[in-house]
Amino acid sequence: MIWLTMHDPNLGCSSYIIGDEVTGQGVVVDPLGALGVEQYILSAQDAGIEIGLVIETHVHADHLSCASALASALGVPHGVSAEAPVEFLHQDLHDGENLTFGMLTLEVWFTPGHTPDSISLIIRDLRRSTKPWAVLTGDSLFVGDVGRPDLADADDSAIRLAAQKQFDSVHRLLALPDGTEVWPAHYGSSPCGGIFMNKSPHSTIGYEREANPFVSMDRDTFVDQTLRLLKPPPEEAQAVRQKNLAGIGAGKDGAS
Amino acid sequence: MTAEELKAWLDDSKMHVLIDLRLGRAYTTGHVPGALSAPYRQHGWAEMVADWAKNQNPSVELGLFGDNAVIIKAASDALQTLGVASAAAFDGGLGAWQGAGYPVVAVRDLTVDELASSLGEWTVIDVREPYELRSGVIPGAQSIPMGSLEQHAATLPKERQYALVCASGSRSQSAAAYLAEQGYRVANVVGGMSLWLGAGHPTE
Numbered sequence: 080m081i082w083l084t085m086h087d088p089n090l091g092c093s094s095y096i097i098g099d100e101v102t103g104q105g106v107v108v109d110p111l112g113a114l115g116v117e118q119y120i121l122s123a124q125d126a127g128i129e130i131g132l133v134i135e136t137h138v139h140a141d142h143l144s145c146a147s148a149l150a151s152a153l154g155v156p157h158g159v160s161a162e163a164p165v166e167f168l169h170q171d172l173h174d175g176e177n178l179t180f181g182m183l184t185l186e187v188w189f190t191p192g193h194t195p196d197s198i199s200l201i202i203r204d205l206r207r208s209t210k211p212w213a214v215l216t217g218d219s220l221f222v223g224d225v226g227r228p229d230l231a232d233a234d235d236s237a238i239r240l241a242a243q244k245q246f247d248s249v250h251r252l253l254a255l256p257d258g259t260e261v262w263p264a265h266y267g268s269s270p271c272g273g274i275f276m277n278k279s280p281h282s283t284i285g286y287e288r289e290a291n292p293f294v295s296m297d298r299d300t301f302v303d304q305t306l307r308l309l310k311p312p313p314e315e316a317q318a319v320r321q322k323n324l325a326g327i328g329a330g331k332d333g334a335s
Numbered sequence: 336m337t338a339e340e341l342k343a344w345l346d347d348s349k350m351h352v353l354i355d356l357r358l359g360r361a362y363t364t365g366h367v368p369g370a371l372s373a374p375y376r377q378h379g380w381a382e383m384v385a386d387w388a389k390n391q392n393p394s395v396e397l398g399l400f401g402d403n404a405v406i407i408k409a410a411s412d413a414l415q416t417l418g419v420a421s422a423a424a425f426d427g428g429l430g431a432w433q434g435a436g437y438p439v440v441a442v443r444d445l446t447v448d449e450l451a452s453s454l455g456e457w458t459v460i461d462v463r464e465p466y467e468l469r470s471g472v473i474p475g476a477q478s479i480p481m482g483s484l485e486q487h488a489a490t491l492p493k494e495r496q497y498a499l500v501c502a503s504g505s506r507s508q509s510a511a512a513y514l515a516e517q518g519y520r521v522a523n524v525v526g527g528m529s530l531w532l533g534a535g536h537p538t539e
Contacts, residue, residue, distance in 0.1 A: 101503070101525060101526045102360070102525065103358055103360050116405070117405050117409070120403060120405040120406060121377050121405065122377075124358065124375055125377055125378075127360075127374075129361065152403070152405060153403065206530075206533075
């Protein structure tokens with residue numbers, strides 16, 4: 080497996096270029112407008128990866144995406160959850176669907192909570208094992224934290240419902256094997272998480288089950304704590320989300 | 336630049352070299368006849384190409400072939416910085432070139448399972464170094480280490496079809512492209528001996 084993590088340290092964002100090491104077929108997940116289309120194209124070429132699909136784990140509200148611009152510059156599809164209310168041309172991703180790149184597979188899981196369209200991607204390298212190697216958890220499960228439930232719909236009852244969904248999603252993810260690597264879309268002081276989010280960009284399912292404070296809570300405590308710990312939403316969250324919904328998050332040069 | 340303009344440049348320019356910037360696998364699958372493979376990299380690529388270009392006859396013109404405008408621009412800019420100009424730059428990829436009806440040199444991909452089930456139809460050429468052969472050799476394979484392929488090429492009968500193999504499928508990819516350039520019918524064994532052995536196919 081070829082694996083590149085691409086960060087924006089200013090906002091604590093992570094994005095990924097992942098490919099099959101024999102055939103070079105691969106995928107970009109959550110490309111960041113701050114890094115820009117060129118950087119993904121050049122980095123993938125450096126790593127010997129031919130990108131066949133650009134995926135977003137959800138419609139982001141904290142930063143501008145360049146997924147639409149990247150997909151169109153490469154002439155490849157742009158995949159988002161079938162639940163995402165996006166306005167651009169895209170490929171619908173469905174729960175349980177397996178996306179294949181050579182012997183690498185990404186299994187799509189719907190993990191709503193942070194947004195109704197949040198997905199996680201279970202990664203297997205069938206050249207080595209049929210067991211999951213890693214999971215891209217988007218804004219569902221973070222290192223030490225969970226994704227906030229209020230950025231897609233700020234209505235009080237919607238937030239409560241979203242927090243309940245987040246509880247189910249997090250526990251679905253925690254059923255993965257202990258050794259599965261966890262790679263979220265954020266780390267550090269990202270505004271998409273809370274005060275417990277760790278500065279490390281990755282962990283494992285087993286370690287989070289042991290050390291993540293939200294894991295041992297029952298549903299009511301989880302919902303209560305999630306709401307109690309909410310920070311103010313990131314600046315211009317709704318405007319950013321609207322741009323990302325329209326697929327005009329960021330152009331080729333990363334500018335909005 | 337359109338495919339027609341690239342074709343006209345290749346036909347008109349007396350001394351030229353077309354450099355294919357795409358990944359090695361894409362080049363092997365199909366490339367413009369005569370093009371050289373030098374996959375673009377952000378680090379080291381421009382220096383390598385510039386060093387090479389400076390040892391050529393000064394009247395040799397350089398062309399760049401790719402399938403993405405971002406990579407063509409990065410490569411052209413990097414060469415320019417080192418004082419090497421490119422006379423032609425094409426970002427339409429093989430699709431646009433073939434779509435205009437122009438010929439390509441092609442190598443087909445062969446999986447280890449396909450090769451195992453049709454072994455009699457192929458002359459297998461193993462381009463690994465002698466010390467690497469201890470891990471096992473595909474039955475009947477001819478050992479021609481990468482470095483001596485050029486001198487052996489002339490002795491290979493053209494009526495056979497050749498399956499090129501190495502440890503991982505990377506060196507054999509270049510070797511296959513080279514033989515295809517010489518007019519041989521060639522396939523590259525994807526994943527090489529690591530997948531052949533991994534799949535439990537026989538060795539000798």
